[in-house]
Amino acid sequence: MYDVEITTKSDDEILSLIRAYQQQGYQVWLQKRCSDKFLMQADYNTQGVLDLDNSGIFKSQNVDPKQFNEPSVICSLRKNVEDGHKTSTMEIKDTMLIFPRKTQTDLYSLLSPKLNSEREDLVKGFYEQLKEALHLEQFGQVKESIALLTNLINELENQLIDSQILHLIFVESLLTLGILNAQIMKYSDAKMCLEKCLRLFVIKDQILLAQIYRKLGHYSQSVFSYQKSIDYYNQALIIYEIYNLTPEVAYTMMSIAVIYSKVNQFELAQKIAHHALEITGAEMNKHTASLYQMLGEVYYNSENYSEALDYFDTSYDLKSSSPDAQSRIRTINYIASSCFHLGEYRKAQELFEVALSQVDDQNSLLEAQLLNNLGITKSALKQDSKEEFEKSLKIFLQFYPQNHPSIKRVLRNDSH
Structure with missing residues (x-):
């Protein structure tokens, strides 16, 4: 690992230096210090750029909130988090199952203008395949989406056409396939897909690189490697700040806040989260509903369920006209889970049943999650929940091995 202090304040010179290191095969972590100086850390790509720490959720101690400088970007807390990880105590929470949010993408805004002037039917065909795979992912059809993306990537790898549009489709396909493989615990496949994005291409489009x-x-x-996650989010954050993309800055900061709430740094997480919401101002944008949901997650993870409920309600109201049914269902799940933890079991039961009634794709991971949560709620009400747990377990077993935490959790809940 090499440390390179950057004294220049020229955005072009900073980006030029980043590209120079990447072209030589280095993975770069660019961090902005509270002194407004940059420190670039470069590590040569030998065994890969991702560390797979799938051990669980850990507590990290002694993170100094003063390192967060509100007027600038998030300052690096690398050493503190690493030290906390070394001395951490493992903690697996027996609470509601909350799946990670879908990552937002600007794929269509990137590709659509280029496709309008593209006459090559082959390229358009690849684009339509990618759209279909993303549609399947959105509605929880993970296996079908993986199969389609795998086939699409194989076809793209055999193409001899040097097209920027094909590169964009290839990158988005690899990213999505990586995320889906991680969901079903195929971590080596996920890692391979995600590494390819940085190894196969010199990404000249900085906005795409940030994505x-x-x-x-x-x-x-998603694989509990929280330190590495913060590193990557920080890299995206630097680029978004350089290009003054406030909505993306706020969204990325909020993502970092959620991670800190997962490692029990609640005060720091709330400070970052509220700052992210503050910089967006009163103007609505495509991320506003997600920002309120993530702010709710920060309070949910800190077990402040009443406060979390307010933010989830706001998020749901903002999503009421959204065509993304999956996103609305996930928000209902959070609202119902908050009600459960507040002891409002009847209301939670009604909301879980509403969410289940809106799931179009049967036997999806989302349905399994909701069935588990409904089963827990019915158990709390002294009602028979055997059917819900059995259905949930049957679906989870279609995706996960028997030692997966979700399956163990359902079995444990059913035994109570």
Whole structure:
């Protein structure tokens, strides 16, 4: 690992230096210190850029909130989190199952203008396949989406056409396939897909590069590698700040806040989260509903369920006209889970049943999650919940091995 202090304040020079290191095969972590100086850390790509720490949720101690400088971007807390990880105590929470959010993507805004002037039917065909795979993912059809993306990537690898559009489709396909493989515990396959994005291409489009870093952050979070996740989100954050993309800055900061709430750094998480919401101002944007949901997650993880409920309600109201049914169902799940933890079991039961009635794709991971949560709620009400747990377990077993935490949790809940 090499440390390179960057004294220049020129955005072009900073980006040029980043690209130079990447072209030589280095993975770069660019961090902005509270002194407004940059420190670039470069590690040569030998065994890969991701560390797979799938051990669980850990507590990290002694993170100094003063390192967070509100007027600038999040300052690096690398050493503190690593030290906390070394001395951490393992904690698996027996609570409601909350799946990670879908990562936001600007794929269509990137590709649509280019496709309008594209006359090559082959390229358009690949684009339509990717759209179908993303549609399947959105509605919880994970296996079908993986099969389609795998086939699409194989076809793209055999193409001799040097097209920027094909590169974009290839990158998005790899990113999505990586995230889905991580969901079903195929971590080596997920890692391979995500690494390809940075190894196969020199990404000249900095906004696309930021999206890649953000998805890598999402993936690392999904396998509990929280330090690596923060590193990737910070890299995306630097680029978004350089280009003054306030909505993306706020969204990425909020993602970082959620991670800190997962490692029990609640005060720091809330400070970052409220700052992210503050910088967006009163203007609505495509991320506003997600920002309120993530802010709710921060309070949910800190067990402040009453406060979390307020933010989830706001998020749901903002999503009421959204065509993304999956996103609305996940928000209902959070609202119902908050009600459960507040002891409002009847209301929680009604909400879980409403959410289940809105699931179009049967036998999906989302349905299994909701069935488990409904089973817990019915058990709390002294009602028979055997059917819900059996259905939930049957679906989970279609996706996960028997030692997966979700399956163990359902079995444990059913035994109570």
